[in-house]
Amino acid sequence: MSDGPITYAELAGYPLTVIKALHGSPKKVTALEKVGVGDVLDLVTYYPRRHVDRSREVAIRDLVPGDEAMVVATVRNATQHRPQRRGRGRPLNRDEFDVTDASGGRLRITFFNTWGIDAKLPVGTEAVFFGKVDTFNGRPQMTNPVVDVIGGEQTGRIISLYPQHLVSIPGQKAKIKLESDDFSKWVHVALGKTGARGLAEPLPEPVRKRLGLIERGQALWGYHRPDAWADIATARKRLVFDELLRVQLALVLRKRSLERTAKGMVHDASGELVRRFHGALPYPLTGAQERVIAEITTDLTGPHPMHRLLQGDVGSGKTVVAVSALLVAVQGGHQGALMAPTEVLAEQHFTGIKALLADLTVPGDPDPDSLFAGQAEDRPLRVELLTNKVTAANRRKLAEGLIDGSVDLLIGTHALIEDAVAFRSLGVVVIDEQHRFGVEQRAALRQKGADGATPDVLVMTATPIPRTAAMTVYGDLDVSILDEMPPGRTPIVTTWVKTDPEGDDPEAEAPVWDHVRAEVAAGRQAYVVCPLVEGSDKLEVASAEETMERLLGGELHDLSLGLLHGRMASADKEATMDAFRAGRTQVLVATTVIEVGVDVPNATVMVILDADRFGIAQLHQLRGRVGRGAHASHCWLVGPGTTPDGQARLEAMVRTTDGFELAEVDLDLRGEGTLMGERQKGRNDLKLASLRRDREWVEKAREVAFELIDADPDLSHSDVLAGEVALFLGDDEADFLLKS
Numbered sequence: 001m002s003d004g005p006i007t008y009a010e011l012a013g014y015p016l017t018v019i020k021a022l023h024g025s026p027k028k029v030t031a032l033e034k035v036g037v038g039d040v041l042d043l044v045t046y047y048p049r050r051h052v053d054r055s056r057e058v059a060i061r062d063l064v065p066g067d068e069a070m071v072v073a074t075v076r077n078a079t080q081h082r083p084q085r086r087g088r089g090r091p092l093n094r095d096e097f098d099v100t101d102a103s104g105g106r107l108r109i110t111f112f113n114t115w116g117i118d119a120k121l122p123v124g125t126e127a128v129f130f131g132k133v134d135t136f137n138g139r140p141q142m143t144n145p146v147v148d149v150i151g152g153e154q155t156g157r158i159i160s161l162y163p164q165h166l167v168s169i170p171g172q173k174a175k176i177k178l179e180s181d182d183f184s185k186w187v188h189v190a191l192g193k194t195g196a197r198g199l200a201e202p203l204p205e206p207v208r209k210r211l212g213l214i215e216r217g218q219a220l221w222g223y224h225r226p227d228a229w230a231d232i233a234t235a236r237k238r239l240v241f242d243e244l245l246r247v248q249l250a251l252v253l254r255k256r257s258l259e260r261t262a263k264g265m266v267h268d269a270s271g272e273l274v275r276r277f278h279g280a281l282p283y284p285l286t287g288a289q290e291r292v293i294a295e296i297t298t299d300l301t302g303p304h305p306m307h308r309l310l311q312g313d314v315g316s317g318k319t320v321v322a323v324s325a326l327l328v329a330v331q332g333g334h335q336g337a338l339m340a341p342t343e344v345l346a347e348q349h350f351t352g353i354k355a356l357l358a359d360l361t362v363p364g365d366p367d368p369d370s371l372f373a374g375q376a377e378d379r380p381l382r383v384e385l386l387t388n389k390v391t392a393a394n395r396r397k398l399a400e401g402l403i404d405g406s407v408d409l410l411i412g413t414h415a416l417i418e419d420a421v422a423f424r425s426l427g428v429v430v431i432d433e434q435h436r437f438g439v440e441q442r443a444a445l446r447q448k449g450a451d452g453a454t455p456d457v458l459v460m461t462a463t464p465i466p467r468t469a470a471m472t473v474y475g476d477l478d479v480s481i482l483d484e485m486p487p488g489r490t491p492i493v494t495t496w497v498k499t500d501p502e503g504d505d506p507e508a509e510a511p512v513w514d515h516v517r518a519e520v521a522a523g524r525q526a527y528v529v530c531p532l533v534e535g536s537d538k539l540e541v542a543s544a545e546e547t548m549e550r551l552l553g554g555e556l557h558d559l560s561l562g563l564l565h566g567r568m569a570s571a572d573k574e575a576t577m578d579a580f581r582a583g584r585t586q587v588l589v590a591t592t593v594i595e596v597g598v599d600v601p602n603a604t605v606m607v608i609l610d611a612d613r614f615g616i617a618q619l620h621q622l623r624g625r626v627g628r629g630a631h632a633s634h635c636w637l638v639g640p641g642t643t644p645d646g647q648a649r650l651e652a653m654v655r656t657t658d659g660f661e662l663a664e665v666d667l668d669l670r671g672e673g674t675l676m677g678e679r680q681k682g683r684n685d686l687k688l689a690s691l692r693r694d695r696e697w698v699e700k701a702r703e704v705a706f707e708l709i710d711a712d713p714d715l716s717h718s719d720v721l722a723g724e725v726a727l728f729l730g731d732d733e734a735d736f737l738l739k740s
């Protein structure tokens with residue numbers, strides 16, 4: 001190995017056993033591997049969960065009842081109380097500890113029903129206790145304080161507290177303890193080993209200076225072993241930036257490389273067809289639609305294949321945008337395809353788009369080289385549907401039309417790109433409601449284009465995600481946002497009906513059912529969404545059936561109700577939906593199967609039972625099922641709101657109907673784990689960085705990634721950086737880098 005500064009790649013090559021204390025502890029090494037720490041790089045990027053400033057420590061002698069305080073003390077005595085279960089009540093477990101500190105004071109710490117606390121705090125343990133001080137028998141006491149075990153290893157003013165683990169390993173009865181103090185020691189030794197060589201700095205000096213970031217080595221020391229409280233924030237900033245930059249570099253490398261290697265189709269946007277389409281619409285485009293159509297047109301007329309994500313809330317008018325893109329292909333003599341996630345949605349798109357395009361004709365084209373060679377007359381536009389229901393005979397006819405080019409637009413499910421469907425010249429593909437557009441699908445698409453050219457792709461989603469999250473999760477796509485609703489929609493009024501957490505609460509629910517009956521009396525319709533049962537279809541169906549019976553036997557006894565759930569045969573589902581669409585049933589009782597795609601403008605009431613069980617995105621989608629017609633709509637959220645998060649979700653739903661605002665709330669409540677899950681599979685990507693807390697740094701990292709890659713497309717002049725990107729990526733991405 002070289003003698004220059006040590007890179008992350010080099011650290012990743014050192015086994016944990018280079019740390020002397022671990023050399024003789026194979027069990028600890030195995031346990032560490034189990035928690036994802038397999039080499040020295042993992043160790044130095046195993047960050048403290050938090051830091052404790054001992055200068056803010058209060059001596060037990062000086063504790064003031066009523067104040068919140070932090071005490072660092074040693075356990076002297078521990079007693080457990082485990083009362084027998086009495087009657088219906090739960091037994092109240094109590095653990096009491098007497099702790100002392102250097103001031104000579106003695107403090108009583110009491111925990112109620114805190115499982116495992118006795119094992120965590122055996123006599124002799126030194127720990128940080130943070131909580132409110134009260135008195136018990138004239139002595140200071142804390143009840144259920146926040147507690148962190150520390151050891152004697154760290155003597156500085158600031159203590160780093162690392163995540164601790166109890167790990168079971170094969171062939172070993174007793175669990176292995178990995179404690180904060182252990183980590184602190186091992187990390188210290190590991191950092192110490194970088195010694196005179198120091199840690200390699202991946203960022204070019206000017207970039208680092210411009211962003212006001214400290215050096216990598218200094219940051220690692222500063223976060224693990226801060227001398228001053230202020231060190232922590234500066235160190236964190238640098239380490240966060242590095243994490244975000246690696247992700248962005250990977251995404252931007254992929255994006256740029258696709259642009260270089262894939263041959264796109266250069267569409268001609270000057271044709272007549274799109275203009276005719278817009279002219280025939282019964283309304284003017286919104287400003288947002290105009291802007292987004294222009295963004296898409298720029299992509300379509302450019303040499304690179306388009307990979308664009310279109311985000312727009314339910315009802316923001318994505319269909320017109322999608323059809324505009326498809327028609328650019330058609331007017332240039334190519335074909336368009338729209339892919340929906342389900343048959344129901346495909347059919348709905350088909351019906352909707354056919355209506356939108358009725359009477360639209362394709363201008364004749366005198367160009368002898370075009371698809372319509374010699375055809376100077378206008379001709380009708382041909383739109384077809386492909387789902388599993390299409391008979392074999394019709395499928396053959398369809399296949400002919402696709403090959404000879406007489407089918408202009410094909411709408412269908414996934415089958416449309418995956419099957420042996422051959423187009424004469426597929427120019428633009430729109431994918432609706434697709435959360436992830438995989439590498440395989442891209443490959444499949446490339447084969448559908450003419451002459452090895454890749455069709456342009458627009459991915460549409462009605463699940464808004466915050467900007468910085470989109471940059472990370474969909475960072476290899478360009479993003480367009482429809483952030484303006486078409487005028488004339490009556491805003492949906494949302495009410496949270498707070499019910500008794502103990503059980504049924506007919507009194508609180510009464511206004512909901514009164515409202516449903518009043519709307520039905522006025523000729524409108526309603527949805528009732530049943531309690532979500534996580535992880536069990538069966539129970540969920542049972543809950544839907546129960547709700548149906550309850551309403552039929554009570555509040556809605558004189559109305560006609562339909563039941564819809566995921567376990568019904570598709571013919572039954574369809575019959576139920578048809579009856580609702582036609583107005584024969586007035587109230588549709590359903591599980592979340594109605595979340596996507598159902599479009600009945602006459603429905604004006606959405607009732608969501610146990611609403612605090614649903615996530616914000618889901619609630620928002622459900623609410624989007626109403627408010628689709630000219631009549632005022634109402635959404636009732638019924639639930640106790642027992643947890644703080646559940647309450648925050650319902651309050652946010654009442655406060656706003658803006659999907660992007662709700663997405664921000666969601667990110668605040670849930671963090672990014674859920675977002676990152678699918679797409680990012682690198683080596684423990686974001687350990688410190690938070691897409692919510694570090695929004696501004698996501699943007700900076702993306703800018704820097706473009707700057708660096710546009711100056712040096714394969715990072716061949718930045719070995720350290722290139723090495724890190726490769727190191728932190730999953731196998732997929734590493735393959736990808738090697739290929740390009």
Ligand code: ADP
Nearest residue numbers: 283284285286313314315316317318319320486
């Ligand atoms: P999305 O697919 O984004 O949920 P749609 O494309 O289905 O939304 O459009 C929702 C409704 O808004 C449709 O009834 C559509 O006709 C209407 N609409 C779309 N664009 C406009 C516009 N510019 N002005 C008025 N109404 C519009």
Ligand code: MG
Nearest residue numbers: 315318319462
């Ligand atoms: Mg839509």
